Amino acid sequence: MRVMNIAAAMVLLGSLAACGDGSSSADGGAVTLRMTTWSANEAHVKLFTDIAAAYHGAHPNVTVTFDALPVENYTTAVTTQIAGGNTPDLAWILESAAPDFVSSGALVPLDDAVENPSEIAPTTTALWKQDGKLLAYPFSTSPFGVFVNTDLVPDLPTGDDWTWDAAIGAAKKAAVSSGKQGLVPRDFDYKDWTNLAPIFDAWGAQAWSADGKTCGFDKQPMVDAMTFIHQAIFDDKAIPGPGVAADFFAGDAAMTITQISRASLLEDAPFDWTLVRLPSGPRGTYAVFGQAGIGVLKKGEHVDEAKDFLRFFTNDANSAKLAAYFPPPRTPQLTPETLAESNPLLKPENLKDVVIDGISSGVVKPSHRNSAEIVQAVRSALDPMWKPGADVPAVLTGVCTAIQPLLTK
Template sequence: MRLIAGIATVALLGALTACAGDDSGDGGPITLRMTTWSANPAHVELFTAIADEYKQTHPDVSVTFDALPIDNYTTTLTTQIAGGNTPDLAWILESAAPDFVSSGALVPLGDAVEKPAELVPAATALWQRDGTLMAYPFSTSPFGVFVNTDLLKAAGQSLPTGAAWTWDSAIAVAGATAAKTGKQGLVVRDFDYKDWTNLATVFGGWGAEAWSADGKTCGFDQPAMAAAMDFLHKATFTAKAMPAPGTSADFFAGESAMTITQISRASLLKDAKFGWTLVPLPAGPNGDYSVIGQAGLGVLKKGKHADAATGFLSFFTSEANSAKLAAFFPPPRKPQLTAATLAKSNPLLKPAQLQDVVIDGIATGVVKPSHTGNAEISQAVRAALDPMWRPGADVPAVLSGVCAAIQPLLSK
């Protein structure tokens, strides 16, 4: 079902350019619906507060937030659109950005974004069409590694620092901690042997890429990717430093020594019963690197209240509200990308952590893999990678199979 939905995504979104929603009617109250993929109470509380403030100056406009499961967010969103239940605004995953932006399914934002000159060019690149911003990148969030320092201490391990913080040392510490404590070692959060794009946080250290910069040539069978995937395989099945298929562990519940994720998850540590820290991704054979996950906010043309939705987007993404959202979602505005500014809205994180992981990460990072027709391509990659997640797998052969599966799709 997910594959079928993925194949239809581009055609479906393209069909939406035929007509846009409007705000015509009897002039009565309007309720906007905005889809998100977070039901985190802290996030919902902030969104609701922004909507309530907007209502003070726009009494006829209410906003509801519809949290869709992250695992099938884009599929659910496009299914809603196909079924005539189009939201007015939607968060868009970076993986789906090329489809939404290129299809014309979104209302061009034009001058709806306050102080556009403040936006970091690297943050807006994925969200533009012919030089026009089609969605606002409200979250440009580098990945870092959260570490349970109490668990490491209990295992007699210490966290490598400086030049010693490499993938080899990270896996050595994670494996030793797992063996000593009975917990898990390092978890790539939200991967779970399903969303392979989160592995970019690892294979980026080898300089590996899923496909070429122009999106036309598969990169899975290249030496850098083969080395990275061989490392992952050994870390899982030989060093036992990463959870094997069928094993889950929640770092934020104290079940693993380390996890790779973004600072938006730091709120889950508010009442943590263990000591922790946040550090950048370990250096790989290709040196230091950073990987960024992005989220854009767009207005759907097919929504019933496109004009009103654009007005709310303008308010939601204003300079003042961008500073509030920075508590969870690193903003694309240059003046707000300072350790001092981010520290005001991220009290759980130290200024040095924000500088090392977030600010420096945005300056040098690359966005997770994305491509037009991404749903179909990603499903094909996932299926072709399945044989790798078992002991004794022939990693190069598996990766050749990935390219055989997706090269025709990349060439479309």
């Protein structure tokens, strides 16, 4: 039912957008802007509110509030708010929902609301543009890397030896010797399969074709990648199996795949650790990143003020502050030295390998129009694979059977 509500809300979103823009407070009266986010992380909230307070200091009539919604149903909650007439002024948009929001007509073009647009790396804006217009600012382009507990993996392979075979071998060895878990794909938990993209892309596997019309799960690269993942879980015991909880940041696992925004969880870690790029695979060295954009909703009550706050929130100075958790799209800030200033827990060389090189060469996690319905269909069709002895090719054929009609809808 939730998936159908999202689809219906996106249709309504487009029809509402056609009714005209929201109003602005031209007389300088009091304005309260509301921006939805998915993060209730204490450090993130403090940073956002500090930026908002600085903006309020320069614009006393404008107050900015942040509405943190659970990530598990974030897009559902936002689209429900919009469909119910409780439209936020600004919204944090996940990459999986970008095609729906960008194509819906619900977002205000932002080309005149971004400071120094020539600084923005073109690779970061592809998902957020339509007809040449920027419809959301990609304030976070965050490649995936591997955090490693070097107390549990003291002999971490490096250079050309850092491959997926080596990574799983090291994770298995650490799990056996420590009694803890090996490699945790963060936020996967046998639910959000898109968080396996940092693994399966090593084989050149893609969920669907570049034009989004053809399923890729039954293609050989995905069959090979998912076979590798299945063996790592059930044969090697290198990845925690279904129902097994393991928090790398609490010391429960040897490695985890995630983004640098989680580094703050390691500030007081009782173990030594490092951050390294994704291991190379059959396609060689590669990178995968997640993105988040900020959009201004046409049906928000204060469009002009929202655009002005967006300009301030994403200007050079605040972009540098946000870089502590959300790698910026601005090329002058994508240097090891600059990122290290905002990320003191991480070494410049690690930031270069994972973040800078990842942004320049990586691909974004899977996204598609009507993504909520498609993602749920994939999740359900993959369920038979998460058990010993599963027929991986047959399961993946079943995924394509389930989603091919949705891809061309």
